[in-house]
Amino acid sequence: MPDDMMDRAARLLHARQARLAKGEPVSLPLEMTSVYHLAGDPAGHKQYGRFDNATWEATEELLGLLEDAACVAFPSGMAAIAASLLAFAQSGDRILLPSDGYYTPRVLADRFLTRLGLQFDLRPTASFLDGGFDGYRIVFAETPSNPGLDICDLQAVSRVAKAAGAIVVADNTTMTPFGQRPLDLGADIVVSADTKAANGHSDALFGHVTTRDDAYLAALREWRKLSGSIPGPFEAWQVHRGLETLEVRFARMCDNAEMLAPRLRNHKAVSALRYPGLADDPSHNLARAQMDRFGFLIGLTLKDADAAEAFIERCSLLLPATSFGGLHSSAERRSRWGDDVAPGFVRLSVGCEPPGPLWAAIEDTLDTL
Known part of the structure; x- marks a missing residue:
């Protein structure tokens, strides 16, 4: 991890300390009002709980x-994504979305944004640069794509899209700032579902949007205030707690x-595997160039849907769940949600278990398939 991120990780743990008076609580209090x-x-x-909360x-x-x-901050990752689109787009605008990313933004665009006169196109992440970005108001990238x-190449996408007049939004949920x-790669706006690794304890829904542009920031805050898409203070407290251990959890x-x-x-039971950290993965060289770590998600393909379900159900150290990024390793068969993957494709979210027992449990289960 770069030195500046190590410094941020250290300062994060002491951010509250700078303002504490003698006798005040070290842990963040809840402002429930x-x-x-x-x-x-x-x-x-x-003035009011829809505008402010400490x-x-x-x-x-x-x-x-x-x-x-x-x-x-927003009450979920999808609330953050919706804000990044609806705070800036207007009738007649065109939006570009990844065809292979998280499916819900595509459903949102198809079922609701089109009613508002917005148009959208889809493009695979691996060829996201192909065709350029002329005519788009918003270019929404997700890299690595989920699942x-x-x-x-986020730096190239940002450069070309911004030159064409588009706002570049990047979903960084799978990677976190660590x-x-x-x-830093040129995106205008970053969105993240902090429900995942940022919170890390699988007990709160939360999301956020970040930007270094003052006009974009003002628009996002106004959207949140007027739409009422605000986070709850208890969920914010849970995420604050989770952020304090994110660096060590993400590393593990x-x-x-x-x-x-x-x-x-x-x-022998695995017919295909995707992980950017493998030297022969199609994304490896690009991952080395723009990512500090290769992430905690692995895509593995077993022979069929039955084998995938058996693997998930039988493994004692895998939690069958549709989210990812928690302390517990979890897995799910993604084609059941309509993702364009093989029936036996499993998205494996690797958690914080000790590595020896984790591999032993996975290997023993795979040996039974």
């Missing part, structure tokens, strides 16, 4: 420190994934 005392002129004071502002501070940018783990920093998860990937590829 919807109204504030507002005698007289309200200007310059907290707990979510403290969480925004930590996320902003990691991103080196201003942060706007296929293809990668696009693995990849899209703003990536270490475990790098250990598992070559062993899985060589197992």
